[in-house]
Amino acid sequence: MPPYTIVYFPSRGRCEVMRMLLADQGQSWMEEVVTMDAWGQGTLKASCLFGQLPKFQDGDLTLYQSNAILRHLGRTFGLYGKDQQEAALVDMVNDGLEDLIRHIGQVLRNYVCRLQEEGKAQYLKELPGHLKPFETLLAQNKGGQSFIVGDQISFADYRLLDLLLNHELLFPGYLNDFPLLSAYVARLRARPKLKAFLDSPEHVNRPISARLKI
Known part of the structure; x- marks a missing residue:
C-alpha cells in the first residue's frame, strides 16, 4: 500500500x-x-x-x-531550497501565496453569491498587483527562466502553479499579460510526470x- x-x-x-x-x-x-x-x-x-x-x-x-x-x-x-537562505525565501513565497489564496477565497464566496460580475471585474483589476511580486521574483532569478527560488523546484513552485492553473480556469487568458508567469506555467507543465497528472x-x-x- x-x-x-x-x-x-x-x-x-x-x-x-x-x-x-x-x-x-x-x-x-x-x-x-x-x-x-x-x-x-x-x-x-x-x-x-x-x-x-x-x-x-x-x-x-x-x-x-x-x-x-x-x-x-x-x-x-x-x-525546500539548497540552504537556509533559500528555505527562508521558499517560506516567504509560500506565505505570500497563503495571503493571496485567502483573499481569492473571499472573492469566490462573493462570486458564488451572485456578485460575480462586480466581484470578477474588481478582482481582475487587482490581479496585476497580486501577481507582480511573483513575476518580480522570477525576473530576479535567471531572468525568469528558472524556478521561483534557486535552481531547483520547491514546494512553493507547486503551490504557485496550482494557484495559476486555478486562475486560468476562472479567468481564461489572464496570463497573456504576464509573460514570465505564462512561460513558467508552460515550463512546469512540461515536466513529464507532472504533465501526466495534469x-x-x-x-x-x-x-x-x-x-x-x-
Missing part, C-alpha cells in the same frame, strides 16, 4: 498542490474522499485535531494543516471547490 493517504473533500482545494508534488516526485498515494454530507454529520470533524481537513497520513505520522503538510513534503523530497481525468474533472461548487 502507498505510504501516503490524503483525506479531503472531492475537490482540488488545499490538496491539489500535494497531489501535484507527489505525482511529480514519482510517488503514489491513496485518497479518502469525504463528501460534504458526510462532513456535515460531524463525526469526522470532531475527530480532526483542529476540526478541519485536509488530513494527511505518512505511514504512522498524521498531519493536519495544509502548510505544515507541504513543509513536511518539502523536507522529505528535498524541495492531463489525467482525475485532475481535469476535479472541481476547484466542493463547498462553492466551482
Whole structure:
C-alpha cells in the first residue's frame, strides 16, 4: 500500500498542490474522499485535531494543516531550497501565496453569491498587483527562466502553479499579460510526470471547490 493517504473533500482545494508534488516526485498515494454530507454529520470533524481537513497520513505520522503538510513534503523530497537562505525565501513565497489564496477565497464566496460580475471585474483589476511580486521574483532569478527560488523546484513552485492553473480556469487568458508567469506555467507543465497528472481525468474533472461548487 502507498505510504501516503490524503483525506479531503472531492475537490482540488488545499490538496491539489500535494497531489501535484507527489505525482511529480514519482510517488503514489491513496485518497479518502469525504463528501460534504458526510462532513456535515460531524463525526469526522470532531475527530480532526483542529476540526478541519485536509488530513494527511505518512505511514504512522498524521498531519493536519495544509502548510505544515507541504513543509513536511518539502523536507522529505528535498524541495525546500539548497540552504537556509533559500528555505527562508521558499517560506516567504509560500506565505505570500497563503495571503493571496485567502483573499481569492473571499472573492469566490462573493462570486458564488451572485456578485460575480462586480466581484470578477474588481478582482481582475487587482490581479496585476497580486501577481507582480511573483513575476518580480522570477525576473530576479535567471531572468525568469528558472524556478521561483534557486535552481531547483520547491514546494512553493507547486503551490504557485496550482494557484495559476486555478486562475486560468476562472479567468481564461489572464496570463497573456504576464509573460514570465505564462512561460513558467508552460515550463512546469512540461515536466513529464507532472504533465501526466495534469492531463489525467482525475485532475481535469476535479472541481476547484466542493463547498462553492466551482
